[in-house]
Every structure is written in structure tokens, then in C-alpha cells.
Amino acid sequence: MYSNTINQNHQIIQLYGNQNSKGSVIMKVLAILGSPIRRRNNEFLLNKVIQGLEDHIPKDETVEVDFVSVQSLKVSPCIACDRCTRIKGCVFQDDMSYLYKAFNDSDVILFSSPLYFNSVSAQAKAIIDRCQAIFSSKYVLKDPMIDRNRKRLGLFISTAGVDMNDDTELFKGTLPVMDLFFRSINTEYVGNLFIGNVDRVKTSDNPEASHAAREWGRRLVNSYSNPASSQN
DSSP states (O other): OOOOSHHHHOEEEEEESSTTSOOEEEEEEEEEEOOSSSSSHHHHHHHHHHHHHHHTOOTTEEEEEEEEEGGGOOOOOOOOOOGGGTSSSOSOOSTHHHHHHHHHHOSEEEEEEEOBTTBOOHHHHHHHHTTHHHHHHHHTSSOOSSOTTSOOEEEEEEEOSSOOTTOGGGGGGGHHHHHHHHHHTTOEEEEEEEEOOTTTSOGGGOHHHHHHHHHHHHHHHHHHHSOOOOOO
16 A cells, blocks of 8 residues: 655754744745666755755745755656546556655755766656656646746756766756756756766765855846746
């Protein structure tokens, strides 16, 4: 019998602009660790972005972070059964049910995955492919599973074992995948954090990577505070 594993393994983190008092929640962040390995390069960068968010939260306000690791998820791959073109939702009742709601309720979505054969990990791709149910609800059934008018910002984080040599072409295979993912969940794809050469230099030993990740946290807080058009 299926049991929801996310409720047992994911983490809700409260970040306060003023450590002495809990303010109102101004931003909900969904942070997805798309690596099947915990406590390595991608998790380090994800945490640094979260630290950057915390560093720039306005005083007396709170950011809520829902941290989810694919390692703990039960997400079946899409089987192209087309049921979602006839009935709203997905035929599979697994941990994607939680993520569908989390996508809808989030203001910022951080998605991190290592580069595997020039794309995202298999676990991350399973999540992305299951967003077909959201796509069908919007464009076939005309009954969206997601609030299309809510403002959301999306950041993609990825690492590669080989050196980038200042060339982001290494990650180009991920770009159309992530672009369509963020479009499907009505999220503005604001940018990427790409770090190479992690086979030789771990992100935790790379000060420039740490700085870049924390800077993205600052940029996300600032971007969310300023009006931007939503994707429909």
C-alpha cells in the first residue's frame, strides 16, 4: 500500500529577517535536490542559495523553505497513458501529488540536479515529465491544476564533473528541459547557476561557487520584491 514518504523525510525551514521575532511569511520557497546523493555538491549549492535568501530577508519578515530530496521520493515515470487529457490529475498516486500542490503554493522554486549525460538526473527528469498532467490540465482540459496568475520565480542549479572552461555550452542540453519545466508550472525562469570541475574541486572547497550561490539568494529576494510579468 502506498504511503506518502515526503511527509516523513522533507524539511520545512523558517528563515527570519529578525532572529528575535517571527514576522509574516513573505515568500514560500520550494527547494528540490535532484541529486540521488545527499550532502554533496548540489546540496551544498542549494543550501548556499538558501543562506543568501536568509541574508537579505527584510526585517520582521519570514521566508519559508520546503526542502525536498529526490532520494526520499516515490515518483513513477510518466507512461504516456494520456489519462490526464481526459481526467484532471495523474493516474499515479505517489509523491508527485505533494509536489503538484507545492508548485502551486510556492513563490520561488529552486531545482538542483547534477549533469548526467548532458541532462538532469533520472530522478529529476521523472518529476519534470510528470508535469505533463499540469500541461494537459491547462491546454487540453482548460481546468488548470496550477494558479496561472501567481508570480513565481525559478532558478536551476547544476554541477558537472568536468571543467567548464568558462563555457556554459557544457550545460546546454539541460536548458530546453528546464525551460519547458518552468513554463509548465507557470514560473519565470530567471537564471542558472552552473559549476563545473567538481570531480577535482568540491563546491564546498570553491569560494567562488559559494559566493555565486549566495548572490543568487540575494537576487531572488530582490526580484520577488519587484513586479514582473507572470507566464501563462
